[in-house]
Amino acid sequence: QSVLTQPPSASEPPGQRVTISCSGSSSNIGSNTVNWYQQLPGTAPKLLIYNNNQRPSGVPDRFSGSKSGTSASLAISGLQSEDEADYYCAAWDDSLDGWVFGGGTKLTVL
Amino acid sequence: EVQLVESGGGLVKPGGSLRLSCAASGFTFSSHSMNWVRQAPGKGLEWVSSTSSSSRYIYYADSVKGRFTISRDNAKDSLHLQMNSLRAEDTAVYYCARDSYDLLSGTITMDVWGQGTTVIVSS
Numbered sequence: 001q002s003v004l005t006q007p008p009s010a011s012e013p014p015g016q017r018v019t020i021s022c023s024g025s026s027s028n029i030g031s032n033t034v035n036w037y038q039q040l041p042g043t044a045p046k047l048l049i050y051n052n053n054q055r056p057s058g059v060p061d062r063f064s065g066s067k068s069g070t071s072a073s074l075a076i077s078g079l080q081s082e083d084e085a086d087y088y089c090a091a092w093d094d095s096l097d098g099w100v101f102g103g104g105t106k107l108t109v110l
Numbered sequence: 111e112v113q114l115v116e117s118g119g120g121l122v123k124p125g126g127s128l129r130l131s132c133a134a135s136g137f138t139f140s141s142h143s144m145n146w147v148r149q150a151p152g153k154g155l156e157w158v159s160s161t162s163s164s165s166r167y168i169y170y171a172d173s174v175k176g177r178f179t180i181s182r183d184n185a186k187d188s189l190h191l192q193m194n195s196l197r198a199e200d201t202a203v204y205y206c207a208r209d210s211y212d213l214l215s216g217t218i219t220m221d222v223w224g225q226g227t228t229v230i231v232s233s
Contacts, residue, residue, distance in 0.1 A: 002154060033217045037155075044205055044226055045155065050219040051212065088155055092218060097169045099145065099157035099220060 003028065004089050006102035013110045017077040020105045022089030024070050028100050032092045034072040036065055039086045039104075048087070049074060079109050112136040112222050114206045119227030126196050126231070132189040132206030132224055140164075140184035143209035145220060146191050148202035148229075158204070159191065174200075196231045203228050 005023040012018040022034065036049035047056050049065035052072065064075045072091075076083055089102040118130040130146070146158040159180040160169045168180055179192040189206055203226040210221045 033215075033219075035219055044223045046223070047219065047221050050221065051215055051217050056221070086154075090155075090220065098160065098171055099147070101155045101157065104154040 002103040003093060003096070003100035004091065004102035006087075006089060006105045008103065009106045009108070011108040011110055012079050014079050014081060016079050017075060018079060018107065020074045020076075020087055020089075020107070022072045022074070022102050024072075024091060024100070026070060027095035028070075028091040028093040029067065029072055030070040031094050034065065034067050035090045036063075036072075036074045037088045037090065039088065041085070045088065076107070081109050083107060084109050112208075114208065114222060114224035116204065116206050116224045116227035119204065119229045121230045121232065122196055123233050124197060124231055127192070127194045128196065128229060130191040130193065130204055130206075130227060130229070134187045134189065134206075134208070137208070137222075139182075139187040143167075143211075143218070144180075144182060144189045145207045145209060146180060146189075147205045147207050147220075147223075148200075149205070149226075150199070150202040153202075156202075160209070161189070193229070196229075198231050201229060201231050 033051045037045035038048045039045045052067040053065045062078045086104045088104045093100045113135045115133045122128050143162045145160045161180045177195045181190045205226045206224040207220045208222040
């Protein structure tokens with residue numbers, strides 16, 4: 001049971017837009033910023049969004065993040081086949097004194 | 111190039127011990143907090159432990175508290191995880207990950223990850 005709650009799966013056709021939600025509490029998302037990671041099959045996670053809505057250099061602007069209260073979301077527009085991956089949200093939890101992750105969302109580009 | 115390379119994984123019997131290492135390069139290791147994160151087969155990411163840059167602050171997930179010990183050697187740019195009393199449920203890929211602190215926003219990001227090392231606990 002993950003501390004942050006994500007839908008287990010999402011799917012959309014190529015070219016469309018998908019949004020992945022991440023729900024937490026006052027001790028994690030409500031108090032700290034949210035990061036999003038992309039994990040392609042068989043590889044290590046890669047930072048996709050940090051500080052709620054910032055993209056590291058090299059991440060296309062098709063990826064965007066937002067946060068409101070104790071929830072956050074990742075949006076991917078203009079879906080491409082190479083976007084098929086697992087996506088995880090994460091935040092520091094002040095009560096647990098550690099990082100907490102969502103359970104991950106498997107994105108399928110139909 | 112900023113890089114983290116884990117090593118030390120392997121097959122160990124329940125109750126056994128293993129020491130993981132993470133070699134850092136391409137950045138000032140002593141300026142960053144570091145983490146271990148694991149991923150059981152077919153499962154999601156689970157944070158295991160963190161250490162501040164000077165080792166002053168150390169945190170553990172409840173699932174490993176009392177069994178695992180995180181340490182670092184800033185002179186050798188290396189991070190370690192001593193794992194004792196291993197259980198089947200500790201079977202996972204273990205990733206080393208760097209924290210970066212943004213002075214302007216006061217926020218922390220786990221921004222660089224290694225490729226992982228696999229630990230299998232089985233008799």
